[in-house]
Amino acid sequence: MLESIYIGMSGLTAYSKGLQTISNNVANLNTAGFKTSAPRFADLYYGQQFARSQPGAGNTMQFGSGVEYGYSSLNFMQGDLHSSSGPLDLAIQGEGFLALLDGDATRYARTGQFSVGDDGFIADKATGLRLAALTSSGGLGPISLEGKQISAPQATTVVHFSDNLSSGSTSFSIPNVDVYDANGGKHTLTITFAPDSAIIPGRWKLTVTDENNLPVQQGTLQFNGGIPEPGRDKLDLTLSSVDAPPLTVTLDFSNGVTNFSAGSTSSLRVSDKDGYATGTLSSMNVDDNGQLILQYSNGQTDTLRTIALARFSNPQQLLQMGNGLFDASHAIPPIYRASSGAGVGQLIAGATEASNVDLSTEFGQLILIQRGFQASSQVLSAANEMIMQLFQMRGQG
Incomplete structure (x- = not known):
């Protein structure tokens, strides 16, 4: 009993x-x-x-x-995905796990809110563990923004123009044409067009001035039958700078520029140009392939390595650790793949996974x-x- x-x-x-x-x-x-x-x-x-x-x-x-x-x-079982305001808040639609580096050990999580730490590494806000990315050898490595906070400048070499410079115009100007030297210094130009067809029809006189209204270069632009004449459709100008080498820029009117009559109204404009100033890192986001995209204030973009997603053959071997982390020291080693790879699901940026x-x-x-x-x-x-x-x-x- x-x-x-x-x-x-x-x-x-x-x-x-x-x-x-x-x-x-x-x-x-x-x-x-x-x-x-x-x-x-x-x-x-x-x-x-x-x-x-x-x-x-x-x-x-x-x-x-x-x-x-x-x-x-x-x-x-998959928890609901909730939108969040953090661009580095990550969730997974599918069966994969995020890999987080804890010294020599690797922990795993289904979701996390990440930010750039003072040391330049992307880490989880709650635990401080570093987010892992795929290396060229297929292993794992931390994601560092070292050397990525600044986008180096590029000097302007050519400015392309398009649309119509009316043959009936008595004068026309294009202001605020920004070009950049090798150190990222900005030079704001104004290009003035005046007809000079008293001797040769279709000829225009070009005057380029800088932001201080000082003359930089003069030249001529020749049209035949309303289109630019080859060899007379470009103007090279040289700008000097205190802290940068001399800047040579080509004003190119050879493609898409016409000289047909449209009264006193001209639509000639800058169509595109190269070169840009020094840029600072302004935002980050993760694309559908799990690659981290950096965006800079000068309009340029750069990419970092691809965020790793882990796939376990038997997730039941994982042990819960708290803070949403799982320990896999007793599990069969996982396979690491990029987002949308077989068995790892789709990485979703700007979202977190709720409790199931x-x-x-x-x-x-x-x-x-x-x-x-x-x-x-x-x-x-x-x-x-x-x-x-x-x-x-x-x-x-």
Whole structure:
């Protein structure tokens, strides 16, 4: 009869641990990236006693020893994806995991909010672990912005023009044409056009002045039949700068420029030009392939390495560590791929994954565990009453 008490106590202990699991799930209802655990119970080993042999029956009797809390099974069902304002907030649509570097160890997470630390590495805001990217050898390495905070300038070499310079115009000018020297210094030019067709029809005089209205260069532009004459359709000018080498820029009217009559209205404009100033890092985002894109104030872009996503053959071997992290030291090593690779899912930037806690499921489990606990306590009460009756009978005897 004492065995019944121990069996009942095993039920109370097991269901208490099951309640702890359910409580933890419910408490993490709003924890980003949290994965629920389902309690699993197991019967304890059986003792054996010899019994009298009977025809067609064994000669042993088996007695159960109760129940134990076997393990908790992780539920990796996808949580809802919520939009966020952080460009480096990352979530995964699919089965993959983000890889985070913790010294020599690697941890894994389903979602995270990342930022650039003081050391230039991209790290998780909550844990400080560095976000891992794929290396050229297929391994993992941290993502550093060292040397990427500035976009070096590029000198302007050519300015292209398009549209119509009306043959009926008496004068025309294009102001605020910005060009840049090798050190990123900006020179703002004004290009003035005046007809000079008294001797040769279709000839225009060009005057280029700088931001101080000082003359930089003069030249001529020749049209034949309303289109620029080859060899007379470009103007080279040289600008000097205090802290940069002389800048030579070509004004190119050879393609897309016409000289047809349109009254006094001309539509001639700058169509494109190269060169840009020094740029500072203004924003970052992650594209669909998991590659980090850097955008600079001078309009230029640059790319860093591709964020690594991990695929496990058996995610149940992962261990929860807190802060949404998983330990894989006892799991089969994962395969690392870029976003949209086989089995790793799609990396989503500007989003986080919510907890996958389903309250209806948790409360259903809670009712079952509560009933199991109550039933085990009833067994204890019944066994206790029977023992008390036994003691009373022995006392009477």
